């Protein structure tokens with residue numbers, strides 16, 4: 001099958017420089033040849049050239065809205081075009097604000113797609129519920145229709161429209177959720193399999209329940225937004241917001257294999273790899289984990 005790889009060198013959604021080097025780190029780790037080794041037709045589109053802007057709004061609760069808004073439009077165009085060309089899209093981050101554009105672009109091509117969000121965090125703060133103002137903690141709030149009444153005006157996001165229903169999202173791996181996010185998740189009934197559920201039910205049941213919850217008929221295109229910090233920090237130390245007690249590589253691989261097995265995985269984000277954090281060994285470990293997850297999203301199976 002055909003894959004289109006897009007580098008998304010964005011870091012403005014969070015304060016720690018380095019996520020803009022995530023795509024190149026994954027390429028240097030051999031990602032493209034490993035995907036080709038799976039027999040895939042891989043088109044590496046290189047990194048998006050994200051326009052740089054001087055921020056013109058300084059009193060907004062969200063930081064860098066102009067740069068993130070501009071990047072989101074560019075990402076959406078690129079993801080849309082990739083999917084419309086008949087390729088599964090692989091978007092390499094870059095911080096998780098990249099998902100605003102990747103999910104919106106996916107929804108333009110496949111309006112009824114569902115989202116599996118694998119992350120230590122819920123990333124659904126609004127600018128008003130966020131205590132940090134960092135937009136990598138907000139992407140889903142920009143996309144979920146039911147949250148819109150709670151959002152303040154957000155300049156520079158005119159091109160991004162809410163495109164998701166709460167019932168079409170499921171979380172796996174949560175273990176650091178802010179109060180405002182918890183309120184939104186409960187109020188909207190967003191399906192959530194935190195590390196508690198992973199421990200309680202095991203990963204097989206969590207994946208099965210998550211998929212059934214968002215797509216009971218098993219016929220919708222799937223968007224996997226995978227934040228590398230979903231994995232245990234021992235597996236992904238080079239990331240900006242690590243939280244102990246994360247997914248094992250076996251659990252991460254299992255999620256990827258099961259989504260791949262549906263044959264409906266249409267867009268994959270791999271977010272929050274920051275090669276500037278930690279030492280070389282930490283970088284290698286993190287990049288290797290990211291590549292392993294991606295390989296299992298695209299057909300590699302532990303059974304052979």
Ligand SMILES: CN[C@](CCCC[B-](O)(O)O)(CCN1CCCCC1)C(=O)O
Nearest residue numbers: 096121125131132134136137176178241
């Ligand atoms: C949990 N929410 C955080 C982290 C967002 C992580 C984004 B991701 O893309 O990596 O998942 C953290 C907010 N906390 C900061 C420290 C004090 C308590 C709140 C936020 O800044 O909104």
Ligand SMILES: [Mn+2]
Nearest residue numbers: 011017018020
């Ligand atoms: Mn920078």
Ligand SMILES: [Mn+2]
Nearest residue numbers: 120121227229
């Ligand atoms: Mn996270």
Ligand SMILES: [Mn+2]
Nearest residue numbers: 096119123227
């Ligand atoms: Mn995230």
